[in-house]
Amino acid sequence: MDELIRLTAADTAAKIATGEVSAVEVAQAHLDRIDAVDGALHAFLHVDADGAIAAAKAVDAKRAAGEALSPLAGVPLAMKDVVVTKDLPTTCGSKILQGWRPPYDATITRRIKDAGVVMLGKTNMDEFAMGSSTENSAYGPTHNPWDLSRIPGGSSGGSSAAVAGFEAPLAIGTDTGGSIRQPAAVTGIVGHKPTYGAVSRYGLIAFSSSLDQAGPFGRTVLDTALLHEVIAGHDPCDSTSIPQPVAPVVAAAREGARSDLSGVRVGVVRELSGPGYQSGVLASFDAAVQTLRSLGAEVVEVSCPHFEYALAAYYLIAPSECSSNLARFDAVRYGLRVGDDGVNSLEDVMSLTREAGFGPEVKRRIIIGTYALSSGYYDAYYGQAQKVRTLIVRDFTAAFEQADVLVSPTSPFVAFGIGERVADPMAMYVNDLCTLPASLAGTPAISVPCGLSEGLPVGLQIMAPALADDRCYRVAAAFEAAVPALTPPELS
């Protein structure tokens, strides 16, 4: 049933709702696809075939009983392994959590289950979501469906590869500095980082609490919006969750797909292009801006002078918070324990466990963060980074006085080769150059495919003010309707 895996989520849901296909058939088609291609992609860390079929059967039974189905009922989904799932392995891509089965569901897990969305399994990721290539996974890298020798982006690379590789029409990612948008861009799909606080963080294994944000992946803007509506909304279990209604993103996606962009002011951020960006990426981006103009948008150039400090600020704030968040992995209550031989001291067991359980990137960031928070350095590093963050928020505020949305390339590069940048952390960190400002400001941003460079996908990033997630979807949908769809080469 090859055509079933190529349907959009919206079409799949419609066919299930009318009874044209069963949810079980849809789930099975995707499980078969995973069997066929995941050996090459390695998008999944754990496939829950039994659970998926059971969830699909429940949807079919509900339909047979004449009960109303929610909009994505029966549609398969790939879940990033950073999100806790009751009784299902949740490792966060780390050895330190190998074999851990949480006793509870994350709020988004529960919402997905309640909506009848069929969870196929848990996807690969950079360990504790630290990375831009999914090469930091303790379980080996994920491969880009466009070119198996290349990275699928990160840290949600397993999720983006699963969607791009037709293993699932939908996936959940998390974005701390760009980890939804950059993998979406380099695998040629759509990924949205919602406004900070729009989607509950309860049950997301924390990397950097003030930046972490779960969000949806889809192959179309509408699919992405449909999943956004399932997972978003206030959660009393998350103090930072916004107590406001969800922005009407599905309506915005439908509206965008059938209208032009007259009256919309699009700001091109001067600081997010130029030297350091691949020429093919810039060419594709320029063409995208032309398309927006041709759709009737008014294009202006805006300047955000503090964006150049976003990278430095991010690489102080995120490691600082991670050094504290990851302190709980201490071999006392769950996960790996090394050296507990009755001779080693408690400190030794903690130290041996962390040495064995954390990979080099995680250790690097814990050490940077511990240093940045230590007394005497706090003001110079963490405190200063928070000030920069405030300036970036002000840049956005000023820019949004001139434009309804801001645009930039999503990533300065197309997917690079696996192993190419592993030895150079700084070369790796600049992957997030374009995505970091919206992360630091907590504002929403979407990446939508805008063409190819060297045969590989390029993403267009569309940013909106806080809580105006619907604007991202509206502009992205209009753009999507105006450009040819990208389809990755067939996997052998």
Added chain:
Amino acid sequence: MTLTYADVTSRYEPVFGLETHVELGTVSKMFCGCSTEFGAAPNTHTCPVCLGLPGALPVVNEVAIESTIKIGLALNCSIAPWCRFARKNYFYPDMPKNFQTSQYDEPLCVDGYVDVEVQGQTFRVGIERVHMEEDTGKNTHVGGATGRIHGADYSLVDFNRAGIPLIEIVTKPVPGTGELAPEVAKAYVTELRDILRTLGVSDVRMEQGSLRCDVNTSLNKPGEPMGTRTETKNVNSLRSVERAVRSEMLRQAGLLDAGTRIFQETRHFNESTGDTRPGRSKEEATDYRYFPEPDLVPVEADPDWVEQVRAALPELPAARRARLRESLGVSAEDMQQLSNAGVVELVGQTVEAGAPIGEARNWWLGYLAQKANEREVDAADLGVTPAHVARLVELVADGTLSVALARQAVDGVLDTGSDVDTVVAERGLKRVSDTGSLEAAADEAIAANPDVAEKVRGGKLPAVGALVGAVMKATRGQADAAAVKAILLEKLNGGPPGGGGVAAGGVGA
């Protein structure tokens, strides 16, 4: 030559400060909905949040915020319109997240004071801050002789206590108390305890650790700046607060006299000796790497709401004492005595429950004070309530109990936890004054002690005491001793000589 306390206070000026931790009496924990009930089976009151499981997030308990605001207001503090939690990072196996969510540089309540009276003088203890935090779990080290981690075979962790709301009340340094420093420190904690109890925000049981103090003490020579302080941790009785200050003053003065400098350090109080011993040195203190807790939004207490809380505060102990003194007509001296014994509230409540002030005072300063002393608890924690005492007074007044029986009833309340009427009924404590049974008992006593009876008949009247004792024993103390004596004398001599002499012993209503 031994240093006396008078030597110390003649040469040095003490400064003390207290950090008091109070477990709030909320139904649920600080950041999750788990129960705070004391004494449950280990790890039964836990959830992903208080276990710090990956992914779990805290949410602030609003009742704990309200309780803390009440405390701040009662301590004359300003309530911050905006405050935040911070993370205090350190590693310990009983701390689920390896950081404690606490308040650091942005506490909820700041800059207040408490006035306390010692020996007719009023001292103002400045309050630096009142802030919220969460308790940790509890480790039990099994095997090994000492119960400490060293030498233990294994350790067990109970997280029931992890996440219980704690508030910390920090005083400013208190100078100028001179030789009264230990008493002022104790009076402050006593006043604090009474305030917290009046507010109903904590059960303030020092022996269960729901109120515990760290005591900072320093000495300086007159006119010189404050000396280096030491911090005595986890002092958990009122008496120990006083002893801890006094013993640190003596210890530090000894060192200063010898020309040795005082190290800033943590010390532990030994309840049995009253001494302190060194703990970890502050000079190698952990760097806690505080930073604002990103998982919690700041607390913004609406000023209107704070005013509502203020308006609804109960009458606080100081005001209540003034009112009681006024309404009870107690002398300043009496009030001081009641205050020193920590029973002002108890006496007031006993009077409110219907007892005359004199009786209430006598019970709390007399037999109950004695019992509290024997049991080494504060009178308020004795287990005998003002309502119990009022009932006892009533029963004595109506002749149901003698004072001796009333004391037995107190013992019964202490032993069983039952109320007075139950104890009286169960133990059959009612006074026996029915003449028939007393006469029979008197006859038995005379028959059993013919030689004593003969002495009395022969005019040695004091010998009747032995017969009275025999009757009292036979009636298990429930007879009215005066009546018994009268009956015995009548039987042996045809009536009490001179119509008097029966009132000896002072027993009776």
